[in-house]
Amino acid sequence: MIELDRFSFQDMKRIAIQGELGSFHDIAAHEYFKGEQLQIICCETFEDVFHSVDNDPTVIAMMAIENTIAGSLLHNYELLRMSGTTVVGEHKLHIQHCICCLPDDDWDTVNEVHSHPVALMQCRNFLTAHSSLKAVEAEDTAGAAQYIAEHQLHGQAAICSSAAAKMYGMKILEDSIEDNKHNFTRFLVACNPQKASFVRRLEESDKASLVFSLPHQEGSLSKILTILSFYDINLTKIQSLPIIGHEWEYLFYVDVTYDNLTRYRQSIDAITPLVKGIKILGEYKEAK
Amino acid sequence: MIELDRFSFQDMKRIAIQGELGSFHDIAAHEYFKGEQLQIICCETFEDVFHSVDNDPTVIAMMAIENTIAGSLLHNYELLRMSGTTVVGEHKLHIQHCICCLPDDDWDTVNEVHSHPVALMQCRNFLTAHSSLKAVEAEDTAGAAQYIAEHQLHGQAAICSSAAAKMYGMKILEDSIEDNKHNFTRFLVACNPQKASFVRRLEESDKASLVFSLPHQEGSLSKILTILSFYDINLTKIQSLPIIGHEWEYLFYVDVTYDNLTRYRQSIDAITPLVKGIKILGEYKEAK
Structure with a gap:
């Protein structure tokens, strides 16, 4: 079985x-x-x-x-x-975002543009320059294109990937309309976790995501980072978040990279007694 | 003069x-x-x-x-x-967000809700529970209420502060509709900077916001934080951001608090040679 x-x-x-x-x-x-x-x-x-x-x-x-x-x-x-x-x-x-509409619609016939709020925000300059288009929120970028295509909603455009536009038979009015190209x-x-070994080989991992909390005390984070550096562990991301309801405690989300899995594991053992709760979110291969 | x-x-x-x-x-x-x-x-x-x-x-x-x-x-x-x-x-x-409409509109007559995308996102559960309302983006929360009031747009609601609703003579349909009360x-x-002394007394400051960049090198951040801790400087926020186009360099936005302005200034002098560009965004009194 x-x-x-x-x-x-x-x-x-x-x-x-x-x-x-x-x-x-x-x-x-x-x-x-x-x-x-x-x-x-x-x-x-x-x-x-x-x-x-x-x-x-x-x-x-x-x-x-x-x-x-x-x-x-x-x-x-x-x-x-x-x-x-x-x-x-x-x-x-x-x-990359494009704006698309039904094949028989065009710039002069569309008056609404539907997309996910984050996509709309990422195309703010475009929307400001096309102020006649009413920006309407949708659950999803591709979902907006799909909905317009399925219901043949003339006058409506969607902001989505060009792949989604093509998938749903929409006409691309303009591609790469995002404000920032980076x-x-x-x-x-x-x-x-029981299935992790089917998806990635742990021994090939070189990156981990951790989250731990620390009391708000002078130097507590510096101690943790110093220990990690002693073990040759690199930080690629750190972000502190206040813990709601615990004014003087913070959560730290940290991404680290390593060459040696054993060394990395030892570093986690070394910092564990100094933090208040640590969770390894995962160990995996870094994307290039 | x-x-x-x-x-x-x-x-x-x-x-x-x-x-x-x-x-x-x-x-x-x-x-x-x-x-x-x-x-x-x-x-x-x-x-x-x-x-x-x-x-x-x-x-x-x-x-x-x-x-x-x-x-x-x-x-x-x-x-x-x-x-x-x-x-x-x-x-x-x-x-806190409320949903409001023209005084002679009501739940059964509104079909669109206008607001800033971040406000719409913060009321996602409310919008999901009221799926008959079409969520439309606006430049601003209060601006959405103002626009509806000025143009007497029946059938449209706005999400904004209750203060804005009252300011523009709108009827509050429901208050505190944000998903998360925290x-x-x-x-x-x-x-x-020339005018800073008119707005705050520097000698009363106990918090500073800094941004600096560091090469991606083992332990470089831990050194900075260790020095800050030696000077009794507390961290209240740290966030790393990759620098676009400089794959191995990061920007760190850091907020620190201090009891002693001189000590804090000395700590900045001490870390400056170890970072690649530091900018003091400002020194001010911490909000309670």
């Missing part, structure tokens, strides 16, 4: 994402698992993505965690921290 | 904000400068807020910098870093 389970798991990966087919999550999943057979499970919310993994331990979650423009997605960090999943990979995706989103791949 | 300038500056403060009267920026400005006569300069964008200060050195900028739900406003950090202003104060505001926004007060 175990062998069969293992086989079916490896044969066809089932990836839960927030959003529709053609969304940036879908694109990221196909880039990350290039050449593999995927079944994408489209969820309405990030909570639903984690529920999918809870309900079926063979499901893998793929979710955005930070963006060069919008910053860290704190809500997703929180969901990840509270979930029973472990991070097994990361992927970085260059985000718009990258980092995605994390997470799964049930 | 100088005395007259000083007098007029103290007599009536001119505060540039992003948004309209009644917006959270307006509320934050009036809470921070309680009891003082204020003239609010409403700007469309945060860029315009800094332009106001550039054009008239007596103007003071007030801008949101982070939110407990949405995280750091990276764009505003960047604007602040590139600006010639200095931070002279901070304010923390509890954010929704706080931190605002910074910034002005021309």
